[in-house]
Structure formats: C-alpha cells, structure tokens
Amino acid sequence: MRDCPSRYAAGVNLRPVGAMPLSGQIHRQLMDAILDGTLTGALPSERELAETFGANRHAVREAIKRLQQARLVEVQQGGATRVLNIPDHAGLDLLPELVAGPGRLNHEATTGVLELRACIGADAARLCAERSPGVGAALLDLLPDAAMPDAELAAGSAAYWTALVAGTDSLPYRLALNTLLAGLDAIGDSPAAKDFMTALREESRRADELEQIAHAIRRGDAPAAGETARRLLNSSIPPR
Amino acid sequence: MRDCPSRYAAGVNLRPVGAMPLSGQIHRQLMDAILDGTLTGALPSERELAETFGANRHAVREAIKRLQQARLVEVQQGGATRVLNIPDHAGLDLLPELVAGPGRLNHEATTGVLELRACIGADAARLCAERSPGVGAALLDLLPDAAMPDAELAAGSAAYWTALVAGTDSLPYRLALNTLLAGLDAIGDSPAAKDFMTALREESRRADELEQIAHAIRRGDAPAAGETARRLLNSSIPPR
DNA sequence: ACTGATTGTCTGGTTGGACCAGTAACCCTA
DNA sequence: TAGGGTTACTGGTCCAACCAGACAATCAGT
Numbered sequence: 252m253r254d255c256p257s258r259y260a261a262g263v264n265l266r267p268v269g270a271m272p273l274s275g276q277i278h279r280q281l282m283d284a285i286l287d288g289t290l291t292g293a294l295p296s297e298r299e300l301a302e303t304f305g306a307n308r309h310a311v312r313e314a315i316k317r318l319q320q321a322r323l324v325e326v327q328q329g330g331a332t333r334v335l336n337i338p339d340h341a342g343l344d345l346l347p348e349l350v351a352g353p354g355r356l357n358h359e360a361t362t363g364v365l366e367l368r369a370c371i372g373a374d375a376a377r378l379c380a381e382r383s384p385g386v387g388a389a390l391l392d393l394l395p396d397a398a399m400p401d402a403e404l405a406a407g408s409a410a411y412w413t414a415l416v417a418g419t420d421s422l423p424y425r426l427a428l429n430t431l432l433a434g435l436d437a438i439g440d441s442p443a444a445k446d447f448m449t450a451l452r453e454e455s456r457r458a459d460e461l462e463q464i465a466h467a468i469r470r471g472d473a474p475a476a477g478e479t480a481r482r483l484l485n486s487s488i489p490p491r
Numbered sequence: 492m493r494d495c496p497s498r499y500a501a502g503v504n505l506r507p508v509g510a511m512p513l514s515g516q517i518h519r520q521l522m523d524a525i526l527d528g529t530l531t532g533a534l535p536s537e538r539e540l541a542e543t544f545g546a547n548r549h550a551v552r553e554a555i556k557r558l559q560q561a562r563l564v565e566v567q568q569g570g571a572t573r574v575l576n577i578p579d580h581a582g583l584d585l586l587p588e589l590v591a592g593p594g595r596l597n598h599e600a601t602t603g604v605l606e607l608r609a610c611i612g613a614d615a616a617r618l619c620a621e622r623s624p625g626v627g628a629a630l631l632d633l634l635p636d637a638a639m640p641d642a643e644l645a646a647g648s649a650a651y652w653t654a655l656v657a658g659t660d661s662l663p664y665r666l667a668l669n670t671l672l673a674g675l676d677a678i679g680d681s682p683a684a685k686d687f688m689t690a691l692r693e694e695s696r697r698a699d700e701l702e703q704i705a706h707a708i709r710r711g712d713a714p715a716a717g718e719t720a721r722r723l724l725n726s727s728i729p730p731r
Numbered sequence: 732a733c734t735g736a737t738t739g740t741c742t743g744g745t746t747g748g749a750c751c752a753g754t755a756a757c758c759c760t761a
Numbered sequence: 762t763a764g765g766g767t768t769a770c771t772g773g774t775c776c777a778a779c780c781a782g783a784c785a786a787t788c789a790g791t
Contacts, residue, residue: 272568272743272744272745273744273745274556274744274745296770296771296772297771297772298771298772306745307746307747308746308747309549309552309744309745309746309747310745310746312549312553312772312773313552313556313744315772316556316557316560317556317557317560319557320556320557320560320561321560321584327754327772328512328752328753328771328772329752329753329754329770329772329773330753330754330755330771330772331754331771331772332771332772337662338657338662338666339669340669341666341669342582342583342666342669342670343582343584343663343667343670344561344582344670345666349662349663349666359660359661359662360662360663362661363661363663363664364663366614366618366663367661367663367664367667370610370611371610371611374606374610378606382731417578420599421599421603422577422578422589422599422603423583423589423603423604423606423674424606424607425578426578426581426583426585427607427667429580429582429583430584433582434663491622512772512773512774513773514773514774536741536743537742537743538742546774546775547774547775547776548775548776549774549775550773550774550775552743553773567742567783568742568781568782568783569743569782569784570743570782570783570784571741571742571743571783572742572743
C-alpha cells in the first residue's frame, strides 16, 4: 500500500509519518483512480476491492462512504457502485483534490480557483463595506509587513481575507472561502507550483492595496472596496 | 428511528418510501444535531452511539466517516471525536443542509446562496463571453417559453446556466454551480420558501434578459454579458 | 509536597465471518 | 419468442473479537 501523500499530513491533524488509517489509504487510491480516469463505470464489488487492497470489506466500505459523500460515486443496494461524471455531479469541495491530483499539479484547475477567488473575494469586499464598515479598522491591523517571512505572510493573508469575509455576515461566503483556501493550500510547494506561489506571495505583500480596501470598507464605500479587491486578486491570475 | 426526510428521497436515486440505509439515517440525525447546535464538543463514543441508535457500531462508523468527509467532525484514534466549528472548517458543499436544516428553512443562508449565485453567475457570463462566444447561440435555444409549466421552467433555467458555465471552460466554476444548484434545490416547496421560489420563477421567465446575455456572449461582449447577468440574478435576492 | 513514570481503561481502527435485502441475469417454461 | 421464476451476485447490517493510540489516575522517587 502506498505511502501517505504529504498533502494529507499537512493539515491540523498530524499523524506519525506514513500512518494513515487503512480506510483513508483506500479512499485516496480510489479517489486518485477516479480523478485520473483510471476508474470509470462500475466499481469492482466491495469484496473484490477488499481482496485486491488486502484489507477487510469494512475498511473498503468506509472509503466508499466518503466517495459517496463527495458525490464521486453512486451506490445502490443490490446493484453496482458506479463512478459519477465529475463535472455533472461533484461539488466545489473537490477542489483540493483537483488542484493537486495524484502526483501532478493541475494548472487549469488552479487557475480556475484563482479566478473564483477573485470573483468571490471582490464581492465579499463589496458586501463587507455595505454591512460591516467596522471590520475595516480591524483589517488595518492585519496588513502585511515588508519584513515578514513567507510563512507568516501566508497566514496573515488568510487572516485578512477571513476577517473580511466574516464581515459579509454570510455563512455561505465564509464556507466558500474555506473551500477556496483549501484549494490554494493544495497547490503546495512542488516545483511545478512555483509560478503560482510567487504570484500569491507578491499579492500578499501589496500592503498599499490591502490598506485601500480596508479604508474603503471603513467608510462604507462598497464600489471602491469591490473594485480595488478585484484588481488586487486579479494580479495572481496567470494570463491565459 | 425517524423517517426519511423528503428532501433526501427527491434526488436521482429514488428509494422505497421511508427506506434509507441505517447508516444514512444515523448520518442525518447526527448532522441535524450538529447543525442546530444540539451536539457540540466531543461526540459520545461510537459504542455509546451504536447503543442509543439501536444499531451496530459499523453503521455509526460509516455515518461518522461522512461527517468527517464534510469536515463537520474531527476524529482521532484513541481520542474523542469532536464537532468542528462550522464557519471555520466546513466547506461549501454544506449549503444544502444549511439551507434546509432540520424542519426549518434558513433565510439568511438561502439569501447568501442567492448572493453567491449572482456573484459567480455574472462572472461566469463574463468569462463565457470571453472564451466561448459560440455558446451564445446554444443559449438562445434554451430560452424559456411563456407557456412553460413551472417544473419545465426550473429545468430549463438549470440547463441554461449549466451551458453558460460550461462555456467558461473552468471546472471549478462548474463545480461551484453544482453546489449552488444543490443548495437552491434544498429550498424545496415548504410554505416558508414561497417568496424565494416565486422570485426564482419570475427570474426564470425573463426571456428578454436571458436573450440579451446570450447575444452579448455571442458577440464576445464580456462586460455586457456580466452586467446583464448580474442585474438579472440580483432580482432574486430579497432586500436585507 | 511535588514531579515523573507506570498502568489501566477509555477511545477509535481493523478483522473475520455470518446473514439479510435488494438487483440482475440467466434459464426454463408456456 | 415472451413470460416468469430461480439463482448468483450486489450492497447493508450485525456480532464478537482484538489491535493501537490517548488519557487520566495512580504510585514511586525525589
């Protein structure tokens, strides 16, 4: 059974290196096989999968339950479990897997995430200015410092946008941010991701524009907040 | 054990009335308890839950696996399984559950979904005009007819926006649409949802504006497509 | 009295095997 | 050849263990 991919040990919940629960390893293998098109149509039966994975059927079932929750497969008692068409059925929470698939980095998906982020982030800035001008002052305390190391910079950027989105008073926007940030986290530090990461770092360092947004929010100037945010976020989107 | 909520039998996969797998029923109960704040902090142990639900521990485990996949709980071997803070951890795929929680309709969440839809839909129209002007012609065939019954109207609207978003050539936008449509589906036909539904139906009937968008896309006029879409989609957002 | 290792008991993780409950394909009949 | 019934397969559930990690209470050494 293959090792635990690094991107899975990177979360809040660290585990001893290489120690992912069996059902988690099976889940990952099946997910990877579905994403790269190796696995289509009907899945092998749970009993077969258990045998090929050298695991118990229960472990396989737990893995499949998660695929089902992500709407990657459709399971029916008595019938076969089938792989669903991703564009038609999958939800946005698939982004992290999509961005950093098995081994590779998906440039198109990553670009899409950045575009979506620009779209939603700008709208969030607009709504925040309309509804929570008070957040503007708090944002001024979250501006980056030129001397900040990269890690701190990324954390600060996440904190800034999280606070801004919280100012929309809209849970859906908040959840969308979570999903997008998870997608961006998945970009990781592979050499293939270098361009994306440098662009994002540069964006995070633009204290002047982040400050402009904060001021626009503070004075309730929704259009200015939205447009400035849009301009800033667009700077990280690679040209097509 | 409580009956299968109607919104769960409404999907593609119909089941005999009242027949949801046991692990699914448990999943629903736990999810509802988490969403309405009844269940916080540490969950009871799997063995306890199995006993209180009158089910086997495996059924409970499968339910918990799905909660874990939705990032509603955090589970750690040896330690307790804990409920995660929703705004901080949950992903956008939670929308359907959020909109139509246990028994109630969440107006704030529903409004948020509509706002997010307007934001993303408008941007998708813009991108579609930039990248796939050819889609404009196809959209003209998907315009609503004044004589259409409501059900057909809703299906047609979904088809229109799906085609438009497909024109962005961006899987993330496509997935976002799936998630948002799932959220809107969850609004359902409860009396409390009447205002939302009538607004959405009215929007779907605005053939002229849908046609304007299609034409703007056909001639590659991204700003016009985006602004018209934004105006149209805004019409379904209730005033604050 | 305080600190620190130890131990027991709690948690989730995994296994095996058995049986129930649907589905679907096959075969046999009319 | 069309119909229905048998049968072999699918997923769903259960029981009864045992493994492995976490945690708290306990007891020894200082």
